[in-house]
Amino acid sequence: MNKFMKTTTLTLAAAAMSVAFVAGAQAREWRGWNIHPADYPVSTGMEEFARLINEKSGGNLEAKVYHGGVLGDQPDAIQQVRLGGLDWAVFNLGPLGEVAPEANVVSLPFIFKNVDAMHDVMDGPAGQQIADGLANAGLQALGWYDSGARSFYNTKHPINTPEDLKGLKFRVMSNDLYVQMVGALGGNATPMPYGEVYQSLKTGVIDGAENNYPSYDSSGHFEAAKYYSVTQHLILPECLCVNKALYDGLSDDEKKILQEAADESVKVQRAAWAERAEQSKEKVVAAGIEVNEIADKAAFQDAMKPVYDNFIKANPDLAGLVKAIQDAQK
Ligand code: BDP
Secondary structure, three states, X not given: OOHHHHHHHHHHHHHHHHHHHHHHHOOOEEEEEOOOOOOXXXXXXXXXXXXXXXXXXXXXXXXXXXXXXXXXXXXXXXHHHHHOOOOEEEEEHHHHOOOOHHHHHHHOOOOOOOHHHHHHHHOOHHHHHXXXXXXXXXXXXXXXXXXXXXXXXXXXXXXXXXXXXXXXXEEEOOOHHHHHHHHHXXXXXXXXXXXXXXHHHHHOOOOEEEEOHHHHHHOOHHHHOOEXXXXXXXXXXXXXXXXXXXXHOOOHXXXXXXXXXXXXXXXXXXXXXXXXXXXXXXXXXXXXXXXXXXXXXXXXXHOOHHHHHHHHHHOHHHHHHHHHHHHHOO
């Protein structure tokens, strides 16, 4: 080996080593699950979170968002983030109730008076108790995103009273509370992945579903089910979650970066949500769907008594949390 070759080889070896060193020092890219398309408010919030942790850590933390549910449906993705197969996500508290009973309290129909009351509760001690429950399930909650209020829509007729649900089959998210909820109103419920709902509405496998305006719009469900009845029976927050073990392995500085980024992304998401909720409503109305407001929801609310009773019976230790949420809104 001549002198030149020797130097070159050494230089290359040193370069290779430094590349290996840099790669070793840098965290691998975290894979983030998202069910929504890239232009949805949840997606905007997640992209902002990813951008901010990268910026604040000087490039040491990297996260990517996989939009559109390409990494699987929500119940599977929840298990994946718990186990570390995926690193982070935004999950709806509905399906999260299946893994953390504390999270289920927000799935008690009509528990929140309105979206502002939901924010106050989630940003206070009740939200902390729910976050602790999620931590026990392997999920570190960093913030609560908005998902508005969910209402029923169907292919047959407007719903004005619980009797109008009779004989109709509704898709619900994966959570037994929703099967009970629809049953108590006199309808039939079937849990089904979000991605299958459009086709099932089109082919008549189901007659209806329930969701907020932005999802009713972005999923195209409004094209198949044109009666949207404003029951607003569920106001479900969504959780910006990271795999707990991954979070626990971070330095204090990194944890702080994550929390700051999450807090900022929550603001961005909630603002984007408010704007999109208006736009989606206008869009579906312009497309010819029939919206009916329900002036008096008492009949729907009264029908929920057995759902609450069953829940408290099965989770006596959560009675205090349910009451605290109710009292906080008085
Ligand atoms: C949307 C939620 C999403 C759920 C979907 C559903 O943002 O997380 O997967 O509803 O109904 O509003 O499954």
